[in-house]
Structures are given as structure tokens and as C-alpha cells.
Amino acid sequence: FVQSITATSAELNWTENGLATLWNIEIINQSSGDSELISGVNNPYTAVGLIPETNYDFTVSSQCENDEISESSEPFNFTTEESCPTPTSLFVQSITDTSAELNWTENGLATLWDIEI
Numbered sequence: 001f002v003q004s005i006t007a008t009s010a011e012l013n014w015t016e017n018g019l020a021t022l023w024n025i026e027i028i029n030q031s032s033g034d035s036e037l038i039s040g041v042n043n044p045y046t047a048v049g050l051i052p053e054t055n056y057d058f059t060v061s062s063q064c065e066n067d068e069i070s071e072s073s074e075p076f077n078f079t080t081e082e083s084c085p086t087p088t089s090l091f092v093q094s095i096t097d098t099s100a101e102l103n104w105t106e107n108g109l110a111t112l113w114d115i116e117i
Contacts, residue, residue: 001014002058005079007082008080009080012047012060018064020062022062024060025037027058051080055078056078060072081108082108086107087113089104089105
């Protein structure tokens with residue numbers, strides 16, 4: 001499973017069915033078909049340098065005794081977040097003849113916004 005997904009990273013997790021303590025992960029960009037194989041990782045593993053708004057698959061194989069590698073798991077799909085998501089839940093309050101308080105929910109990390117009236 002995948003958690004802590006951002007625009008450029010994701011924490012990859014899996015369940016070990018044997019005695020392996022290190023694993024190999026392949027991360028596949030579904031759009032381009034590019035893949036990256038990372039060897040000797042721990043569980044969980046945080047993948048970094050991902051592309052925002054992109055669908056990925058990841059597979060895991062166990063590093064077993066005598067340098068044997070298990071078959072890869074079935075692919076698990078995840079999508080990275082937008083790098084600059086659109087604010088939501090817009091509402092207005094404290095309306096007077098000359099002013100109004102504008103409010104919204106920030107869905108990313110922005111600290112400045114452009115407002116068009």
C-alpha cells in the first residue's frame with residue numbers, strides 16, 4: 001500500500017511473507033514507461049523525485065539468502081498529487097456595503113494567492 005503521497009514523493013509499504021529483511025523495488029511511470037529499480041531497501045521505503053500528477057506502479061521482490069531474488073509482486077498503482085492544487089470551499093462572510101471577507105481551503109502548501117473579483 002502507499003501512504004503520505006505528495007506531488008513528488010510517496011511512502012511505499014508491503015507485507016513480507018518470509019524472512020527477507022531487504023527488498024528490491026521497481027517504480028514504473030505509467031505514462032512514459034520509464035522505470036527505476038532500487039535494490040536493498042527497507043520496508044517502508046519513501047520514493048522521491050516523482051513527477052506531480054503522474055500514475056505509477058510499484059513492485060517488490062525479496063532479497064533472499066544466497067543472493068537469490070524472489071519473483072516480483074503484482075503491481076500496486078498510485079498517483080502523485082498536484083504540485084499546486086486548486087483552492088476549494090470558497091465562501092464569503094461579513095458582507096457590508098464596501099467590503100466582504102473572502103475565505104477558502106488551501107489544498108496544498110501555498111501561502112500566497114491571486115484573487116480575481
